[in-house]
Amino acid sequence: MRTHHTGPEYLVQTAAMARRFYLEGKSKMEIADEFGISRFKVARTLESALRDGLIRLEIQLPAELDADLSDALRTRYGLRHAIVIDARQEVPDDTVQATRRLGAVTADLLAEIVTEDDVLGMVWGPEVEAVGLGLTTLARCTVVQLCGVTPLRPVDVTAVEAVRRAATIARGAVYPIYAPLLLPDATAARMLREQPGIVDAVRHFGAVTKAVVTVGGWGPGLSTVYDGLSEAEREDYRRRGVCAEVAGRLLDAEGNTLVPELAERTIAISFDELRAVPDVILMADGIQRATAASAALRTGLFNGVVTDAAVARTLL
Numbered sequence: 001m002r003t004h005h006t007g008p009e010y011l012v013q014t015a016a017m018a019r020r021f022y023l024e025g026k027s028k029m030e031i032a033d034e035f036g037i038s039r040f041k042v043a044r045t046l047e048s049a050l051r052d053g054l055i056r057l058e059i060q061l062p063a064e065l066d067a068d069l070s071d072a073l074r075t076r077y078g079l080r081h082a083i084v085i086d087a088r089q090e091v092p093d094d095t096v097q098a099t100r101r102l103g104a105v106t107a108d109l110l111a112e113i114v115t116e117d118d119v120l121g122m123v124w125g126p127e128v129e130a131v132g133l134g135l136t137t138l139a140r141c142t143v144v145q146l147c148g149v150t151p152l153r154p155v156d157v158t159a160v161e162a163v164r165r166a167a168t169i170a171r172g173a174v175y176p177i178y179a180p181l182l183l184p185d186a187t188a189a190r191m192l193r194e195q196p197g198i199v200d201a202v203r204h205f206g207a208v209t210k211a212v213v214t215v216g217g218w219g220p221g222l223s224t225v226y227d228g229l230s231e232a233e234r235e236d237y238r239r240r241g242v243c244a245e246v247a248g249r250l251l252d253a254e255g256n257t258l259v260p261e262l263a264e265r266t267i268a269i270s271f272d273e274l275r276a277v278p279d280v281i282l283m284a285d286g287i288q289r290a291t292a293a294s295a296a297l298r299t300g301l302f303n304g305v306v307t308d309a310a311v312a313r314t315l316l
Helices: 008-023 028-035 039-052 067-077 095-113 126-134 157-170 186-193 196-203 224-228 231-239 260-265 271-275 287-298 309-315
Strands: 081-085 119-122 142-145 210-214 244-246 249-251 279-284 304-308
Touching: 008 028, 008 039, 028 039, 067 081, 067 304, 067 309, 081 095, 081 309, 095 126, 095 210, 095 279, 095 304, 119 157, 126 157, 126 210, 126 279, 142 157, 186 196, 186 260, 224 244, 244 287, 249 260, 249 287, 279 287, 287 304, 287 309, 304 309
Parallel strands: 081 304, 119 142, 119 210, 210 279, 279 304
Antiparallel strands: 244 249
């Protein structure tokens, strides 16, 4: 025999309560007043309906976002921002398309979190160039380039296009760096840092409130610094434990800084300056950078990450 708890009145009232609470946004107290019952009974009714399957909640995100991995990554590393894209939609080995999708999602995140009170800092890199391509809206803010570009590429307007595009969309001031990230020696780097345009950008490092930073792995095509060094230097640093590069600084697997003297040859924001930035988002592009991404997160510099599912699973 059917109990009163599953009778028609119970069912239609529960459905009505669920509609008020989940769809119309009414409080349990407002629902209680409408139906002449206590708010505790409203709460028990909704809980029972969820448990028994009368109410079924569905969370529907865009197919490219992995909600479970994003939440797990946020919890595991104590992050404020954690976005994981589902790489299963990619064509195998299509790294260009994967980078573009990661850039587009990061661009959407910046559109969501950057305000008119912010100063946005962006390192140079293919991933950040993809962010620039994906940007369609951004709050009015100043944009600062946080490091030089690859020494294997001409230092022209296209090399800093992402920074300039972000500033154009944000309708704010822009401070690009028309210089290589890695110089042949400390003297050359020191001379470039004294150039007026670079001085202007470096002076704004301390004002940055949100930053997008990429991580490089220790291998060909995975790091601007790696590609700019001699083979002897690469192998020497590998033997010393280098597995990652962030803003021209080299890291071991535990996130410790190695080869500090190399910083004298680079034009980039320092780790001390990055630690002072309230929001620093790490872009980790591709499974080949998973170890490097782990090292980067161990530095404690980052409170946000945008990556793909393969990297996220490795980090977890």
